[in-house]
Amino acid sequence: MLEARDLVFGHARRAPLVLDGVGLTIRPGEILGLSGPSGCGKTTLGRLLAGHLRPRSGSVHADGSPLPASGFRPVQLLPQTPLLAMNPRWRIGRILTEAWKLSEADRAGFGICADWLDRYPHELSGGQLQRVSILRSLAPGTRYLVADEITGALDAIGQAEIWTLLQAVTRQRAIGVLAISHDRALLSRIADACLCLSEMTVAVDQRNDQRISA
Numbered sequence: 402m403l404e405a406r407d408l409v410f411g412h413a414r415r416a417p418l419v420l421d422g423v424g425l426t427i428r429p430g431e432i433l434g435l436s437g438p439s440g441c442g443k444t445t446l447g448r449l450l451a452g453h454l455r456p457r458s459g460s461v462h463a464d465g466s467p468l469p470a471s472g473f474r475p476v477q478l479l480p481q482t483p484l485l486a487m488n489p490r491w492r493i494g495r496i497l498t499e500a501w502k503l504s505e506a507d508r509a510g511f512g513i514c515a516d517w518l519d520r521y522p523h524e525l526s527g528g529q530l531q532r533v534s535i536l537r538s539l540a541p542g543t544r545y546l547v548a549d550e551i552t553g554a555l556d557a558i559g560q561a562e563i564w565t566l567l568q569a570v571t572r573q574r575a576i577g578v579l580a581i582s583h584d585r586a587l588l589s590r591i592a593d594a595c596l597c598l599s600e601m602t603v604a605v606d607q608r609n610d611q612r613i614s615a
């Protein structure tokens with residue numbers, strides 16, 4: 402399981418906290434949806450779960466172990482704009498095989514055409530690039546994915562194609578996914594369970610109020 406407990410995080414020492422006592426659990430093979438209003442901290446929580454940020458307090462454990470401080474991480478982050486996370490001077494073939502050696506069958510299974518491999522990232526569509534981004538993240542050690550608004554820029558068909566692919570991946574490889582989106586209707590279709598971050602925070606605030614008044 403991917404387990405976050407009592408995460409507390411603020412971007413700067415004197416800045417207000419973005420997350421205060423947030424926790425969640427994702428099982429292998431489960432898609433957990435996370436919604437919430439803009440600015441409530443969804444991306445921040447995703448980055449903490451993937452080990453890109455360190456909490457002020459609280460913990461993240463993947464399958465019983467704390468996230469490693471360096472090296473390969475079992476929780477991989479899929480960004481909304483994969484173009485920004487790829488080297489613009491590398492062709493797709495090199496980008497795909499940077500982290501792990503994938504097979505022809507893996508590539509074909511993701512609908513990645515052979516002629517894309519010689520192109521640069523800006524020469525693919527948003528949906529095509531998301532396929533590359535997802536396959537690239539699926540090295541053998543990957544156990545969980547944080548998918549941060551990955552289909553926010555796609556039309557309904559592109560969105561359905563990507564989520565059908567990810568649902569198959571989660572089932573076949575028992576990978577757990579945190580699906581972050583503003584779109585609660587989308588999450589209710591694709592996720593096994595859904596959380597709203599602002600409601601989780603309200604619950605924490607209420608607990609704090611109760612502690613203070615007790």
Ligand SMILES: Nc1ncnc2c1ncn2[C@@H]1O[C@H](COP(=O)(O)OP(=O)(O)OP(=O)(O)O)[C@@H](O)[C@H]1O
Pocket residue numbers: 412413419437438439440441442443444445446583
């Ligand atoms: N590097 C940063 N430095 C300071 N504040 C930041 C930084 N990154 C994000 N924030 C602030 O942290 C808060 C949470 O941001 P975050 O991106 O996690 O929200 P979000 O829920 O993902 O929003 P959206 O749905 O609009 O993407 C916001 O108030 C944002 O301005």
